[in-house]
Amino acid sequence: MRQSLVIGNWKMNGTRESAKALAQGIIAGLGSSSAELAICVPYIHIADISALVNGTALGLGSQNIADKASGAYTGEISASMLSEFGCKYALVGHSERRSYYGDTDASVAARFCQAQEKGIIPVLCVGETLEEREQDKTFAVINEQLDAVISAAGIAAFSKAVIAYEPVWAIGTGKTATDEQAQEVHHYIRQYIAAKDQSIAENLQILYGGSAKPDNAQGLFAMPDIDGGLIGGASLDAESFLKIYNSTKAV
Numbered sequence: 001m002r003q004s005l006v007i008g009n010w011k012m013n014g015t016r017e018s019a020k021a022l023a024q025g026i027i028a029g030l031g032s033s034s035a036e037l038a039i040c041v042p043y044i045h046i047a048d049i050s051a052l053v054n055g056t057a058l059g060l061g062s063q064n065i066a067d068k069a070s071g072a073y074t075g076e077i078s079a080s081m082l083s084e085f086g087c088k089y090a091l092v093g094h095s096e097r098r099s100y101y102g103d104t105d106a107s108v109a110a111r112f113c114q115a116q117e118k119g120i121i122p123v124l125c126v127g128e129t130l131e132e133r134e135q136d137k138t139f140a141v142i143n144e145q146l147d148a149v150i151s152a153a154g155i156a157a158f159s160k161a162v163i164a165y166e167p168v169w170a171i172g173t174g175k176t177a178t179d180e181q182a183q184e185v186h187h188y189i190r191q192y193i194a195a196k197d198q199s200i201a202e203n204l205q206i207l208y209g210g211s212a213k214p215d216n217a218q219g220l221f222a223m224p225d226i227d228g229g230l231i232g233g234a235s236l237d238a239e240s241f242l243k244i245y246n247s248t249k250a251v
């Protein structure tokens with residue numbers, strides 16, 4: 001059975017002090033759930049938060065990762081730098097990166113590979129826009145986003161990766177996918193991977209992201225192919241983030 005996983009994506013929020021206070025609040029309320037909890041914080045806060053999560057059950061991650069190992073790439077942060085600060089996860093291909101900063105399927109695949117080179121678990125974000133959904137292109141978009149990574153990294157790489165399904169129309173809009181809409185796509189993703197490797201698909205954690213909140217998380221997480229969440233806005237408050245974490249199914 002797959003372990004549940006909830007990851008907070010703080011995006012570009014917080015001061016140095018508020019970030020530390022939020023991490024401390026989360027750690028204080030962790031309890032003894034069998035599910036895993038992690039936070040993907042702004043790069044600049046990674047050193048501070050790394051010291052706080054050290055020795056606790058709270059995992060740390062970055063919101064992006066360079067597509068190259070090292071060298072003359074001004075402004076980038078490499079996998080080895082992140083790994084030195086104890087990052088366990090790195091988001092790759094978040095829709096905000098794809099749409100505002102030009103991350104392409106090819107660069108997302110390169111970031112995915114760079115993360116794995118250093119033992120960091122890439123959290124590959126996929127999802128369709130509203131326009132694509134209305135044109136019945138959801139599955140085609142997801143195929144393309146997955147294929148780029150499968151052809152660069154190989155299917156076996158998915159034994160050490162997480163996928164996050166984040167419908168772009170649900171991110172930060174308050175419009176959550178219904179439990180059934182999300183389950184349909186999660187099931188599709190799992191079947192797509194299963195067609196290439198059954199056992200990897202069965203063990204793959206697929207998270208839902210997009211306006212997940214304390215009052216809708218339980219319904220989403222109860223779905224058979226939804227293994228947890230990637231949480232934006234609601235992860236900026238320790239109490240609501242922990243409520244979402246405590247809504248995961250027991251394994």
Ligand code: 13P
Pocket residue numbers: 009094166170171172173174209210211212230231232233234
């Ligand atoms: P919201 O939870 O704020 O909709 O953000 C989702 C997201 O983008 C997480 O990566």
